[in-house]
Amino acid sequence: MHEFGVTESIVKDLLDQLQREKVSKVVRVNFRRSSAFSEEVLRQTFSVLSVGTPLEGAELVVDVSVLTVTCGCGQRSEVNSEVLVGHMFICPNCGAVREIAEAHDLELVEVIAEAEDSRNAVDV
Numbered sequence: 001m002h003e004f005g006v007t008e009s010i011v012k013d014l015l016d017q018l019q020r021e022k023v024s025k026v027v028r029v030n031f032r033r034s035s036a037f038s039e040e041v042l043r044q045t046f047s048v049l050s051v052g053t054p055l056e057g058a059e060l061v062v063d064v065s066v067l068t069v070t071c072g073c074g075q076r077s078e079v080n081s082e083v084l085v086g087h088m089f090i091c092p093n094c095g096a097v098r099e100i101a102e103a104h105d106l107e108l109v110e111v112i113a114e115a116e117d118s119r120n121a122v123d124v
Contacts, residue, residue, distance in 0.1 A: 003041035006106050011049045014108060018054050026058040028112040034105040035066045038081040042106065054113065071096055
């Protein structure tokens with residue numbers, strides 16, 4: 001399950017940055033995921049990794065960037081995590097298999113936090 005590893009890496013890097021910036025409380029975290037990236041895995045992983053950290057209790061906002069693929073047979077389809085086998089898409093019309101490189105795309109867009117020495121919100 002690549003989504004767990006991708007999410008874990010981003011969250012661990014964020015936690016390191018929050019520690020360097022002396023951030024004690026995060027109010028909101030905004031991610032952008034491809035339509036092929038499982039939002040359920042993202043939310044579960046974030047929830048588990050945030051326990052006992054400044055991320056615990058933060059609002060998790062997830063925007064979706066929709067992926068579409070056009071097969072050689074002319075079939076145009078939206079790609080989401082439910083129709084992929086790993087990172088492979090199988091055309092529902094002709095059965096052709098196509099690798100979707102963007103299947104595991106996840107981007108940290110914005111973090112709204114409070115610094116330890118201030119009650120004002122800051123962008124991280």
